[in-house]
Structures are given as C-alpha cells and as structure tokens.
Amino acid sequence: MPNKTKRLIKLSLSGFFSLLLIWSCENDPASIGLDTLPTSDILNANSITEKIYGLNQLPDRVVSDNHNNSASAVLGYFKDPQFGIVKADFVTEVTLSNTKLPSFIYNSETGEEDANKFFPDSLVLHLAYGYENWYGDEKAKHKIQIYELAERLDIADSEHRYYSNYEILGKHYSKLLAEKEFSAFGAVADTMTDSIWGSLKNAPYIMKIRLDDELAGKLFSLSKNQLSDPNSLKDAFNGLYITTAGPENPANFTGSLTNFSMMQGYSKLVLHYRKELRELSDDNEEGKLIQVTPLSYTFPINKGARFFNRYTHQYTSEVEWESTDASRLMVQGLAGSYSKIDLSEMITLWADSLSNNQDSELAYGISGVDLVFYVDTLQDIDELRTPISSTLSIRHQDENGNPVYAGGTDKNDKAVSAFLYPSASYDKASNSYTFKMNQEYFQKAATGEIEIKPFYLYLPASSYNFNRVMLFNKHEEHHPKLKVKYVKYSK
Template sequence: MRRLFKALKYVSLFLLIAFAIVACDKEYNSIDSEVLGEENTNFNASKTEFKILAYNKKLDSLQINNLGSSLLGFYNDPIYGETTASLITQITPTTTNPDFGTGTVIDSVILNIPYYSRATGEVNDESIPIYTISDSIFGNESAPIKLTIYRNNYFLRDFNPNSETNTAQNYYSNASNADKANNYAITENSIINFDDHKGEVIYESNASGYKPSEKAIVLVTGSGDTEAKTASVPALRINLAEDDDKKAYWMSTIIAKQDQPELSNSNNFINYFRGLYFKTEAINADGQMIMLNTSSTDSKITIYYSKDSTVSGETTQATYVLSFTGNKVNPFINTYSQNLQNGDRTIGDEKLYLKGTEGSMAVVDLFNGLVNCEESNTQDTALECFKKTYRQLNEDNYILKSGESIEEINGVEYITKNGNFVLKRLINEAQLVIYEDEENVSVDDETHEFDRIYAYDITNNQPTLDYLFDATDNTANPEFSKFVSLGVRTKYEDTDGEHYKYKIRITEHLNSILVRDSTNTKLGLVLSNNVNTTSNSNILESNDIVTGVPAASVLSPRGTVLHGNNDNVIDNRKMKLEIYSTEQKE
C-alpha cells in the first residue's frame, strides 16, 4: 500500500476522491446527504445488479511478431505450468556502403538489448545509478537459463504474399505443438520450425548458464586524469567476438563484404544475414524469464574495430552498428498442467482462467439472458430491461419539455433530445466486481501482488471508454496506472477470512449504451503486465467474436484464476455488475 499512496500524490484531488469512491473496500451505504437528511433531498439513491454471463476463451494462434517488447527465458507458473520463450530477430545496418579502411582488425562485437528497469534513486560508491529489474523478471530470480544464439537462416517477410493489398506478414504462435524441443510459428499457409533454419552458433552460455544482472552498464573512456565513466541501463550485453575464431567470423561475415552488394542496402543485407535466433532452455527444470526492450534505440550490435590511420604507423578506432529495427518473432513452448478449454456460453463458467503466452482469457456478456423486468412488469432481455429502467419512458404523466421528442423502439416509447436519449436515473458508478479464486491463488502468494486485469471492447479491439477517460496515467510504474478504470488488486475480509478482488469501472461504457444507443459489446478480460499498452495481437483465422487480444497480455507469462458467475459459485464470490444511481424524487 505504501507504493500505492506514493503514486496517488501525483494526481489531482479530484482523482483522489474518485479513486476513493471506486476502489474503497466499503460498499455504498448512502449517497444522500447526512447533513441535510434524506427527507430534505430531492433525489433517491439506489444500487442494482444486472444479470451477466462470463465464460472462458481458449487462446491459440496469436500474433507473436513485432509486439514492441520480447520475452526471453523459462517460467514455471504455479497454476498453469511451464513456458519457454525464445526470440528470432532481424538485424539491419544503420549505414550502407561502409568504408572499413585498411589493416582492419576487430576489437569486439557487443550485443546490447536493454531490460525494462527502474532507477531506485540511489547511487553506488562510484556515483553510478542503482537499478532494479525485478518488475521485468518472472520466476526464480536466482536460477539461470541456457542461452544459445544462432545465426537465423529463415527469411522473415515484411509483406504477406497472399494478400492483394500488401498487408504486413504476421507470424502466429504454435506453443502447444507436441514437439517441445523446437520453436514454431505459423502463417496462413505454413508451419515454421525455426530450429530447422538455425545456422552457426554465435554465442553459447557456459555450464553455469545465463542470468540477468540489474547492474548498470558502465563504460570507461580515457585513463588517469582524463578517465570518464558513463552508465547506461541494465541490459543483455554479450561480447560476440571474445576469441580469435569469433573475431574471424565477424571479419569474414561483415568487414570482408565492403564494396559488395550485401552491404549496399538494407534489403540486400537482410536477405544475406537473415537475423539471430535466441534460443533458451531451462536448466534442471528451473530458470527465469526476462522482458526485453527490443524497441529501444539502444538495442543493437556494435562492431568495434581498428584500422590504419592517415598517420603512418598509427591506428584509429571506429564502429559499425547493426540495429534491431527489423522484424521480430517471439515463439513460445508451453507445457501446461491445466487443460484449458473454451467455456460454456449458455450458463457461464465457475472458474475463469486468465493466462498469457497462448493461454486463456474471459469473455463477459453484460445483460445476458431474460429477466422479469420490474420496470415494465414483463419478461425482457436483460439489456432491454436495463434501458427501460434508466431511460425516460413516455409515460402517461410525462410532459414533453422543449426540444424533446418521442422515439419508438421495439414497441417502447423513449424520450430523446438532440438525438440522445433522456435519462430518468443517472448512473453515478458502474463496476464489474471480480473475485479471485483462493483455491488456486493463495492470499499469501506474493507473485500476484501486482496483478492487473485489463478489460477491453472485444468487438472493436480497443480499450473501454472508461479507460480512455481515465487520467490516472503512470508511465514510470504501470502497476499503478489507470487505477480508476482498472482497479488494483485489493484485499478484503469477510466471515471466511481474507480474500482478493478487482473492480473494473464501466460507467461510461453503460452511459454510452443508454444515452447514445451504443452497441452492447462484450468485454474481454486478460491479465496484463502493462496496462498502458493498448496495441493488439491478432488471432489467425478466428471463427469467434474474439479476433484479437491486447499485445501486453500475450507477453504476460503469469496467470491467475477468478470466480465466474454460474450457479455453482457461491453468491458472495460471483462476478457482479453493480450500478449505483440517483433518481429525482416525484
């Protein structure tokens, strides 16, 4: 909670009050003024619940290319089981037609890909910043992984040759493939085994494996009185030319191609050197997974070399840089202990499984099914009853005001003004209340401390209106960003002990349905590492209403389990749609 209040100090007083209303564990007891007394107010306050349906959606064939970030390593989720993530990436020259000079000798070839890190605000004895990468590590932080980097010989296309409109070529996950030793991806008409296209080994971790370090990268220039140190963020940093054989490899592969077609332009180079394949494996069935910032401008390979100087007998140093700005594919190998399945769309599911890296999500159908609507004393769909309850009907005693008119829909006369429906009840707050399944997620399990549930509009593959209106952005620490619309994981107590729940605000979503007659789109629920990221990952040839998922959920190796809302769930754990409203007294 200390971190939460630290985040709150950066928002305005209004948002602080809004958060207190939305995220407070105490339920609404009275919206009426305790100063004036209920008899002196001119409105009534109420809380209502509407019927919803929530079910599981098994995910596969997810877009895994160009996601902005990349996972690398091994993670054993205590609920779902094992995931191994590898990376295939193109490298492109930052300059073409280079002149490497004469007498050229390679000094080192440095691969650098930053981790996601945060400065702690402290420095060490040499005034170098201290960083933490704990937000980007999943699994056993003390356990190394086996890392092998191969030259990749599979050509990653920019465009789909089967498309008539030159759309981008996407690559999709095939993580459940029975072959757990190799990394696969699929396209519209092919299955790719990247291990069939691996070339020579460029780097291989030693017997003790590879383990990320959170120390700053320190570069020293000069010596004595002119010595200077500069620090950069923690990164996967490897010298790819640490011996004579490796230096000879880069000499023949890059330097010797001066004045050749391979270095004349980027297309030629990418066809010649098709990229790198970072393959990871567990060591003794253990390891860790790290999030790489592959979109950073500091993600690059720098060739440091010496060449003859214009001054006879002397040499000068120079560099040649290869960037990671080309295509990237992030394949997964899943060995899940849970048998993930599509859920029951008629009665909903008892448990909802949220898991990234080709796992599972939940679909929420608001106002599902038929209800006995008190407002009209008829049996209606839950959606029609919702509209009748909150919109102003053309009742016998209603007198049209200036600018108002009557619009009939399905035999019901509603009052409209300027194209919008007039409301007789104002929604002050509407939220999905979602309870964590304590049979699968222990209240003492700290790995779920900062879990965030991201809700999105399935039909349009975009954030909810409440998300877009939510000004509580925190770019430095996404764990506490958008906490009005996407409430943080909150502990509460009842007669059964301690539990956790989430609150997802959908006030604007419902108001848009009522006032502007927007479509009642289904909502998707996924687990997200970074709720600031709203880009999408497509699903290959989806025959379902779910055609894409947030890219951040694909890159979320962790998973959780929630209570659904079918009849097998006890009432005080069922997912609920709660609406708090006010209505003018007659």
C-alpha cells in the same frame, strides 16, 4: 424504472439481484453523476449488485512483432504450478546505423576503400533488460542458444504481421553461433550481484554475448552496397533466432522468463574491429606494427529491424476451459489464456426501466456501474517472483479475435466508450480490480441503441507481458460482480 422497480426487487429475492444499500437523500446528486437534477427532485438512490461469471478461452495466436511501440522480447521457460509451462523465444533482424559506410570499407580522408588496414576482432550481441524485469525463479539457469536465420523475413507492416505461433523449424542454420548459461538475476556467468543491481535499478543492464567468429568475418566482408542499403544487408544477413535449450530435468526445473528491451537502442549487434598502423620502408613495404586502434560498428535493432516473439504453452488441469462454472478466471500474457465476460442479459434487464415512458411521473437514471473482479492470491508462490499485475485491461475482440477498444456506436454514429478507462488498477485493500463503466454506454446499450458485445479480460500489452492473474469466478463470496447505481427522480 416506473414499471420495473417491483420486478427488480422480485429478481433480487429470487437470486438474480441483491439489494446492496439505500443511499441517504443527503448525497449530493453531482457526486453520483446527475448534477443537472434539482436536489428536491431526487426521491432516492439505490444500488443493485448481480453475480456474474466468466469463462476461460485460449487464442490460436497473437500478433507478436515490433509493429507496436510497447514491443519487447521475452526469453525463457517457466513452469507455473497453476497455469502450466510457457516457453518464449524470439527472432530479430538488425539494420544499419546510417547510410555512412564504416571505416573498414571506406576511408573518409581519401574517399577510397582502405580495407587492407582493418581486421575483424569479434561480434557481440547486446541484450538489455532492467532490474526485476523477470518472472519466476530469478536464479534458474538457462542455456541461451543463438542461430543465424536461413531465409529472409517477409516485410511486416499493418497488413502483414508476425504471430506467436510462427514455425521456426527449417528456417535457421543448424550451427550454433553462441551458447551461454544465463540466469535472470545473475546474467551470463553470474556476473551480476546485489551491489551491481543496486546501482542499476533505474537503468538497463546490458548483457553481452560473443557470437561465432565466422559470422564476424561474414559481416566484416560485406560489400559497399550491403553496408549502405538496409534491404541489401538483410539479403546478405537474414537475422538471428534467440532461444533457450529445454531443461535437462524438467520435473525439477521451474525456470523463469526475462523481458528484454528492444526498441530503446540498448539492444544491438556490435562488430569490433581494429586498424593497424605499421612502419613503411623506403620501398613502401610494411614493417613493424607501431599502433593498433580499436574500433566498432553498430548494427542497431529498431523499427527498421523486424523482430517478433514465439510462445508455446502446456496447460495444467487447473485451467477450466469454456465454462462459466470454472472456479477461477485465468488471465495470462504471451498468447496465453484470457477471460470472456458476457453482460448482455444483465444490461438488457434495464431496458424498460431506462426507456422514456411518457405516462410515468417518475424516471430513473444510472449514476454509476462498477464491474469488480477479486484476485486469488494463491498466484503468489514462495521463493518465486510472481507479482500480481498492477493493471488489468478490458476489451472487445475484432473479427479475427484480436483485442480492440471496448465500445460501440449509437444511432447518431457517435462512438461511445464502454468504460471510463480501458484498464483497472489492482487495489490491495480490497484485493480487486474495478472497471468503471460509462453511464452513457450502459443506458444506450440497455435500450438497444448500442450493440452489446462480449468483453474480454487481458493483461496490458499482453503479447509481451509475462505476468498472469488468477481471479475468483464460481465462488460463494468472491465471485465477480456487476454493481449498478441508479437514482429515481420526478420528471
């Protein structure tokens, strides 16, 4: 910082920077990232901290389908005192277990159809979720409603995705296949208890909902071709729309959100049927029933079965949009709000200080850059499960507004990560999240070698994450901070 030391100190006095501390020269340079320098060359090591302010933004939509390894399904309605109302439901297909035909269509012993010995019993939807994999009032009672889709879903791949604002109106039949009362803790009909959950804390609970018998008969009557080819199956049975009815008394209903595991094989559609064995008379007439064998066939929900989430939000006035004067940064999953942080002005202030000035005998190096955000614990609401997210992610956005890896490319086309880790863990002691910026990125960004793009705060896997975080922003003491650690050394 040959020509900039006085300028930086002057800026700190005028309010842009505040000098935090002067490190002792006894500090091992290796511990601050400059281990290639002789200790004798280090003149001093300083730290400068600047206030930064972000702003809240809202996406038009987010990708919410299962073309993602972390995909899950969220269901429910939650009225958050700070954020407002979020409603979540989902659409799913089913697929075939394998190419082998089920026994009610094909008799493996004879190689022929043998349907007259088999009869449908029931069709049951399995939905799996884990202990405390819910948010809000765990005992709030919702009415789950399940419908059959009226049209086939388009193919979803890396180029054709499903989004959180998908319009479902007119795309399912009006007939209810099932309607069940459900709470996150108690499941259907309050069948879950403390003791049962105690034995399941490391395993999923499988909630089972019996669907309409007419649909069971429809699937039981599928043809050989429809039960041997997944595409033919999806032509015959488009899938399910799973939602919740709106609360009868919204003013007095808080509600909850539940996260269902969809990609691990626990969630599926099971057709139960039976094989009947009867006595045969001398003239081969069937008579008395002598044996009933219960059987089942599974239609799995997996990568071969498309599913996606739908989300709607109604925000309160607590959320201040598009202003760095907002008192709080509001970060929410499920296509909810995120926060934009622009560090370009602060980073470029270091341009002259970090340039290679051949006329100076001194040089400056960056030993560490911390970006710190402090949590407003008002988000903890009595009697509700609203835990602070264990991690917070920082990203850039692509041209479509989707979160992407934060970093840049230098003049040699080398990709440089903006941060050492793309996420920061919540530190309870300091009540904060701290992102560690990559020193190489900071120096190259400051000198113009890497374009400085805005950063965005998200929850990890935000398309399926029902958590939210409130961070202080325009606050006298707990505002976000950019802390730059640097050393001055002789060339």
